[in-house]
Amino acid sequence: MTATSDLLPDTRIVPFALGLAAHGDRPAVITADGPVTYRELAARVDETVRRLGRERRLVLLVGANTLDALVVHLAALASGHPVLLVPGGHPEAVRSLIDAYDPDVVAHPEGGQWVLDERRTGSAHTLHPDLALLLSTSGSTGSPKLVRLSHENLQSNAESIAAYLGIRDTDRAATTLPMHYCYGLSVIHSHLLRGAGLILTDLSVADSCFWELFRSCRGTTFAGVPYTFDLLDRVGFDTMDLPHLRYVTQAGGRLAPDRVERYAALGHAAGWELFVMYGQTEATARMAYLPPHLARTRPGAAGIPIPGGSFRLRPVPDLPGADTGELVYTGPNVMLGYAHSPQDLGLGRTVDELATGDIARLSPDGLYELIGRRSRFVKILGLRIDPGQVEAVLARNGVTALCAGDDEALVVAVAAAVAAGETGTRRIRKLVTGACGLPARAVEVRIVAELPRLDSGKPDYRAVRELRHLCDPAPHGTGPAGGTDPEDLCALYALVLDRRRTEVTRDSTFVGLGGDSLSYVEMSLQLEERLGHLPADWHTTPIGELKPPERQQARSHRRTLETSVALRAMAIFCIVGSHIHVFGIKGGAHLLLALAGYNFARFHLTTAARRERVRRIWTSIGRVALPSMAWIGLVLLLNDDYTLANLALLDSVLGPEDSKTGMHFWFIEALVYILVAAVGLLGLPLMDRVERRFPYGLPLTIAGLGLLTRYDLLGLPARAEIPDAITVFWLFALGWAAAKAATTRRRLVVTAAALATVPGFFPGDPGREAIIVAAFALLVWVPTLPGHERVNRVAGLLATSSLYIYLTHWQIFPLVDGFSRHLAFAASLVFGIAYATGVTRLMRGFPLKAVPSLRRSPSVRRTTDRSRA
Structure with missing residues (x-):
């Protein structure tokens, strides 16, 4: 770790951040990817210290509960660079504070990687030697009013919290609160001080994956604000088996006394303690705590001052009595003062005590009770x-x-x-x-x-x-057909994703609830109809943040259609039409492979833990394979067009090769094989870490490996004798890379890769190749297309029902083809849509606790021989 002698003279630092290596090989951070020891964490911090340099600079850090963000934060504290910690996920607030404070370095995530944007080599500001951290007290608003905290503030408050909580080096605390919030940050600091472990996650306590991670990591503690306890009530916390839980802390607002008493009793019965605490950002984090043994008998009290701190009561007019007044706190954790502009960064201490603004009473037993808020x-x-x-x-x-x-x-x-x-x-x-x-x-x-x-x-x-x-707002309706307030949208999400209504909250996202490529179609159309416009990242945006455009009525807003939805609808339309010889537009199936890779990356390669990712991919495989096998099994009972190899999705492996109908389902087999290979790859902890570190580079590498089989550089048998998955998986990988191409340069590379590798795959059929390349380029460069309400609905029906249309059209169109090709075409589409509707309703009747919905799957297609879709 960086030695003090490496720093400029008089540079002040936070001791616990400088001394991480002293805890050796104890686990410091545990993520879904595995543990990082203190020695490893110290090495990463030291590397970032060198990046930041010896001259003090103002570092704006976009806060996130990730290892990269934590490393930058600790590196700055260990080398004396003041940190302006801002909320991640709120770009407006970030831009506002960048404009207001003109930081010298901006640390932020970009394209799945962490970037240190060094805007200048020195500092544009006068930075007081004591200044260590700048925090906002106004949430995610981007207000320029900040709290100035010193190195002593951070160290002393961490020591005090660690002392009264009795934090041990064997403790493991889950990061249930945001890093940019002083309470969440205090959890990080106090546990690192004692050499304890952090279960670093941004999962909500309402997410079952959080509890799986907490149990598997042997979590001993987590922190909550009052709203956290609302969520705990919803998820049945009182019935959970958490064998290693040692204590729970609560702050961030007053928890009703009856709930304090109830949770204290719950903890007493289960063998853990409840610490109710009181604090403010201006006091770094904590000022008081209620000893756990008093939580059941004095649940309404704020408690006693933390070690090293003290209170006094300042008289307030209209509140007579020496035992009641405004609570004033003194201690080494009291802030230096406020900052309203960059000029204030050079100020030293401007306050010596903190007038909390809270009205309190000192009870005869020595406990402080909060009875109101002066400023309110x-x-x-x-x-x-x-x-x-x-x-x-x-x-x-x-x-x-x-x-x-x-x-x-x-x-x-x-x-x-x-x-x-x-x-x-x-x-x-x-x-x-x-x-x-x-x-x-x-x-x-x-x-x-x-x-x-x-x-x-x-x-x-x-x-x-x-x-x-505002006008008096009764909620807009009672269900999914209602309005645009979050309650209506939560009901809509619950219906489309087949989740219990209690599982869907304002903080839920489409991806977080298990949404996939086909439910995406239905949800995007429903939401656009209600909101009038959807942001490109709506599927990862919390429901509570989805709102109609300002000053516009949703109904009058120009309609758009997701490009991937339009292409999937077009592909299944062309596949069926080509098979019935209504027209001869080919290439749909191979385009759908690229789309499957694109949606695989968007809906499965999220920030979820590795086990959750694997579970969801297996679920998607089931959604493709099981409906396919069920339909093929039904057809087997009626005729002899197919074999048991088709039923087992093994026709491309077992044959027979001379069957004219056996290869009807080649696409489904190829897609299932590719997804199985993908889950096998990403199920490995090492590859999971590689994908998170190189989300764009990994699929591009896989696509490159796929060219070995695409160009037959390995001396493989003829294409007709091997599974198609072996020769086409490079298209799936290109779609995967396209979804992760976050910059213009990367989009150019992936487009050029398609342009270079698709031509020649279908000798003598350049038209098919041109369709695939053009559609792929459209997917990469044009996120949405102009739409119309009715057109969008038809496209959505086709895209959502594509699996069922593909499965059934082989049996439907021959029944009508002799009478009219066009009627056979229409009948195939209509029957597939009707079958999809029936299957969807049937599957919604199953009690699927953890599986969002079985009706969805990536898209589908193919023809009578391998090269004819």
Whole structure:
């Protein structure tokens, strides 16, 4: 690790970040890819220290619960570079803070890799020697107001937390909160200080994969804000078997006393402890904690000061009594002060104690109790109102709400599930007016899909206040056919992805819920109809962030169609039409192989853990193979066109080679074989790490290896004698690479690869090759095409039903072909769509807990011999 002598004189650092190597080969970070020891982590930090250089620079770090982000953060702390930690996943906030503070270095993810964008070799700013970290107190808004924290702040707060929690080097803490949030960051710091392990993940506690990872890594602790405990209630935390759990911490807002008592009792019965804590970003993280043995008897108390800190009560007008006042904190973790602009980065300490803004009472047993928020008090019609007390009154009456106000009215936000309709609204208004004496006209009850929260899970009171300026919003409908608020969209996701409604939250994403290539079609069409426009990354965007375009009505917005959807619809249309000889547009099946690779990368190669990835790929293989085998088995009972080799999807391996109908399903066999090979490859921990490190380079390498068989450089038997998967998998790999080509240069490379390798694959048929290359280029360069509502629906039906159309058309069109080719063509498409609808409804009836839906699969196709689709 970097020695102090390597740093410029008078450079101040955070000791625990400099001393990582002292913990040796203990596991420091555990991810889905495996463990990283302290010695290995120190080596990576040291390498980044050298990149950052000896001259202090302002480093803006896009926070994420990833090893790369952690390494940059620790490297900066270990070498004296001040870090401006900003929220990942919010590009507007990142841009806003870059514009406001003009950092010297920007560390951020790009194309699956971590980039250090060194904007200058020195610093454009005067940086005070004590300045170590800059954090926002306003969530993801990009506000330029930042908290300035020193090296001493970080070290002392980590030591204090580690002391009262009794953190051991055998502990393993899961990162359940964002790194850019002071509470989440304090978990990281305090455990690294003690040589404990971090289970580094961005999975939500609502995700079953989180608990699989937590158990497999022998997790001993995790942290939660009040909203986290809402999620724990939903996922049945009280029934989970977590044999290594030692304690749970809670902060980030007040947890209702009855819930503190309940979770403390749950922990007592299960053998773990609950630490309720109180803190603010301005105090680095923590100021007080409630000893666990008091959680069941004093659940409403904030507790006692952390080691090294102290409280006093400052008198507040209208609040008589020496035991009540504004809570003021003093300790070595109190911030240097605020920064509003780059000029403030050169300031030293401007505050010595922290006026918390919280109204507290010191009880006779020495515990501090928070009874309100000074800054939240509002005076409405001459009455001094504490919105926090109103929330408490509603909570005692079974209503969870958020309250905020101005000089004219108090706004009460209530979730739709709690208060639906006029009766619920009137009851809540009556409770509020009775509690605080306001007239009914000064209380505005707003029914919302879900209570607004910041990224950290804390209540978003600014959003509550803004509800006053909106019309009274009863939720837009009661189901998927409803409006565009998150509750309606959650219901839509649950329906399309066949998930229980409780499994889908505002934080859920299409990919995270197990969406795949064909459910993508249905979902994108449904969403565009509701929202009027979809961002390119909607499938990885949380539901709560999907909104209609501003100042536009969704119905009037220009319709578009996903290019991959259009190409899949076109491919199955051309395949069936060519087989029936309505026209002769060929190349659809081989294009679909590239599309299958493209969607494989988009929907399976996510940030999910390796085991979850493998599970989902196997599920997709089942969605292709099982419906195919079921249909072929039914046909086997009716005629002798096929053999048991077809039923087992082994015709390309076992033959017979002289069968005129045996190769009808070559595409499905090839796709299944390729997917099996892919899951076998990515199921290896080493290859999983390689793919995450080189998401574009790996598929391009595989495509290059595929050229050995595509050009028959290995002396293989004739193409008719070997499985097609061996000679065509390079197309699948090119589609995979296309999905990961995040830059213009990479898109040019993958397009050039297709242009160079497709020609010559079909000797004497340049038209087919031209169609494949042109469609592939369209996929790479044009994400969406102009659409129309009816055209989009037809394309969506074809793309979604493509597997079933392909499976059934071989048997349907001969029944009508002698009468009319065009009628046979239409009948094949209609029957396939109808069959898809029936199978989909049937499969939704099965109790599939962990499998999202069995009706989807990558696309399909082929003809009577291997080269004729």
